[in-house]
Amino acid sequence: MMPAGFAAVETQLWLWMVAMIRPGAAFIAAPVFSAPSVPVQLRLVIALAIGIPSLSAVNFVLPDGGLATIEGFMLVLGEVLAGLALGFAVQIGFAAALVAGETISNAMGLGFSSMIDPASGQSSPALGQFLSILGTFLFLAVGGHLALAAIIVESYRALPPGNAWMPAESINGLVLFGGTVFAAGLSIALPVGFAIILVQVVMGMLSRSAPALNLFAVGLPAALLAGLVLLAIAAPVIGEGILAAIQMGLEEARRLALGGT
Template sequence: MIAPGFADVEAQIWMWMMAMIRPGAAMVVTPVFGAANVPVQIRIILAFMIGMVATNSASFDLPADTAISLGNFIFVLGEVLVGVAIGFSLQLGYSSVVIAGETISNAMGLGFASMSDPQTGQSTPVIGQFLTILATLLLLAIDGHLMLLAVIVESYSALPPGYAFLGAELAWGIVKFGGTLFSMGLLIALPVGGALILIQLIMGFLARTAPALNLFAVGIPVTISAGLVMLAITAPIMADTIILSLGMGLDQAALISGGK
């Protein structure tokens, strides 16, 4: 015969497992935690730990139906949508560096040079890979990963499990915030990209004044060298803009966690 206390333990573990759906869904799409090189077991353990903390900050009732029922399906669907929306908001701010890297790489003539991105497992330009690593280090330096976990835990108060749904206003807010992805990417690439445009204009004037000049032999080394120098000079300015973009992603995630 099973002791009466075991029934309470089973119900508590079941509640923790249902509470880990939201942080688990967020970690699939969020930077750092959602990287391809992060083991799935680590994500499951972190999601379970966050679910345990969340049950202490907000109480909720599990669906009274069986595991395979419409009530449980709606419960899980709401948790997944909210978790994905929170993680995707930060991912939008983080992905602006990829657009900046592609813009700078194309302007430098390094669009053909690419390498594997450990965050996504996809091939990205080398400058984009450099900016991605920089954005990851900056995200960890400003404790962005801890802020994200705090946002997920706080979301259980405003959007308790079972009543968490991504409304039309929240979805439209994510869509509008996605428009800033391209503007922030161009803003990050502006210092280096602007200098490279001036260099391209100068090379165009040289091509007109000295038609015998081989632009492929002179222009490409000059453009690449100038781009690398400008990257070193403007790195602090680009870092500030990347932090601003990451902060906007965290702010958008906080708005979603508050149900606004």
């Protein structure tokens, strides 16, 4: 039997664990925080720092039997799903940079050039890595990490612990928002990708007019050179497009945090 003096300590530890669930789940899916280079201990400390004041702002009482009950299990499940939805919404907007990089890489003929993504551990085109790093800098520059923390805090008001189940309209909106990542990625890649396609069309016309011309020996260097020059010219436009996609992800996360309104 636990001494009476330690009963309050046990309850406080359970409250701290509940406070860490939603921010921790959001950091698993959110960009930057979910990178393997971010220590797990740091994520836990940040999740606890965000969760404790957020949980204190709402009226929350632990289930009678603790978390080792059906009611407690449903509470934890709701917190995990709410946190994953918030983080995944931001990740969708962030992924537009990677889609744009893959589109431009394929148009330039650099689809074979790949490297390991430090954020996901998967292989992706080198140009996609460049735009993802640019997106990370923009995300931190505009305070996206602080905005995500504020969104998590706001979610406790509309989705308090124990009643954090999102309505079907919110989940449907998140699924539909996932389709916008392709549109946003193509919009970001449009200035460079369309110009490279025009270069390839011109090279195709030259190969038809001069059959002896080696298309691979001339076309690939021309597409690479045009792509590099166009990337340098369109860098401000690409940055604005990536920033707009990130802001769309934050707005979607804020909509989910407010209960889908």
